[in-house]
Amino acid sequence: MSYPYDASLFSEEHEAFRNTFRRFLKEEVEPNVDRWTEAHHIPPEFWIRAAKAGVLGMDIPEAYGGPGGDFLYRLVVAQEIGYSVAGATIGPAFIGDGCGEILCRAGTEEQRRKWMPGVVKGEVRVGLAITEPDSGSDVAATRTTAVRDGDEYVINGSKTFISNFLDAAIFMVGCKTNPELGAKGVSVIIVEADRPGFRRGRALKKMGCNASDTGELFFDNVRVPVTNLMGNEGDGMKIMLGGVNMDRIMWPIIGHAAATRAYHETVEFVKNRKAFGQPIIDFQNTRFKLAEIKTELTIAQAFLDKMIRDYKATGELDVLQCAMAKMWYTEMEGRIIDQCVQLHGGSGYMDEYIVSRLYTAARLHRIFAGTAEIMRVLVGRSI
Missing domain, CATH: 2.40.110.10 (Butyryl-CoA Dehydrogenase, subunit A, domain 2)
Known part of the structure; x- marks a missing residue:
């Protein structure tokens, strides 16, 4: 299983990075998630390894020690970490790497020279x-x-x-x-x-x-x-909202990817779990629920792709679109994962199942980087 993104929106370099990041999540993150969850902490040396793997500060210019990539690299991270089992536990920490972009964009030249090289190396969080x-x-x-x-x-x-x-x-x-x-x-x-x-x-x-x-x-x-x-x-509002606006496309992508992972996990579960002598997927209610989820995810993908295309064309994130996306996608994520938990039955409430962790993580997404209510205020001002 993998996240069904539109590959035409990304270059060969982005895809090479995607493969690197997927491998990094599988080898360096997923085996440690349970231990880090118990500790409520990711050890500092992890970020050093992330830097050596080339998955930190992707859009930091070469002048400050970064690879000089574009913002699309962060969208790749959002897609992959949202779909990964690791995303439900380390998502905010890893997306926090974007703070380096804010420092690079809004900081003075002295500040960039002083701190950015350490940020890219994973030495300065x-x-x-x-x-x-x-x-x-x-x-x-x-x-x-x-x-x-x-x-x-x-x-x-x-x-x-x-x-x-x-x-x-x-x-x-x-x-x-x-x-x-x-x-x-x-x-x-x-x-x-x-x-x-x-x-x-x-x-x-x-x-x-x-x-x-x-x-x-x-x-x-x-x-x-x-x-x-x-x-x-x-300049505080401008600086902070510039970073928040980035979050308001990142978290909708993460939400869509997480809902997609929950859907995929649920399809596999209901195919293999039986009730009353038949697989759960054979019940009409199950098929109807999954049909609704698949349709909603497919339609939702189209607007995300539009936002990415618009960004590529203009080099700017549309504030209104980001607010609408932050509001709607995170609520959609909650609806879908809730239904996936229900289709898992009692298993969906158990932490050992991915949908359980996706469910609790999803509840944060309607609050983080601006609540759904604040997004409604922003969208309402445009009417």
Whole structure:
């Protein structure tokens, strides 16, 4: 079984990378998923191996140590990790590699030279610290402050639900530099994890994706040089939403791939499992459910392919399309995987079956990178 993508959208180089990444998942990730899930942590040396395998920082320019690929390499990763059994446990951690792209795109030349080579080598993990205890998808409600004091910023506040919080060496932190300006007063400032006053809080226990660590960060009069500011003061919304917009095509692809994997697993299960003396697939209800799922997945593939074609033609991601996709695909994923669990019966509730892990991971996708409700707000503004 494999994800049924449209190969015409990708080059020979992308396909060669796909084969490399599939092999990497099979050899380096899948055998370790259970152990990492129990530990709620992926060991730092894994990222070094990922870098040596050539599956990190694919779209980072050669000038900063990367291979200089395009954004389509990240879409290949989304397709393959979404379809893989590993995706339901390490998905957020691996997609977090995209933080390097944000640093490369929005950072200063000094910042790129300082940190990007280590990012590409897997030696420097980067975290994106946006969400706060009292503000999630509403970035403009950020309470963490950064007050200018000479050649430094003094940062105070807290963040929560931060991916890769255990191992990240630097965090791109959303701060209010001009609170009176609201959303226009939000900036992004890089904070090194060894700065006095910076503290990692609890590792948070989650419903799923447990190999990907998630936790709290605290900033108590943390001083950083003004050279750690990304872009200009007030650029925070633009910088953060630029990265989030990437996520809003990545997660729909992951959701579609995961739903496809659940469908494939379910087809095999109902062919081999019997009830009342016959295979479950022979019941009309089973065939009708699977027919609906297959149809929905096939139609859904068409819009994803359109988004990719549009990106290739323009070099830009359409904000409205990404919002619609983030809203609809993740909800579709939830519907389909829920039906697949039902067709598995009691087995679908057992962690040893892939659909169980896909089910719990899918619930995150309607929240991560902007809730479905926020996506409805964005789409509604276009009407």
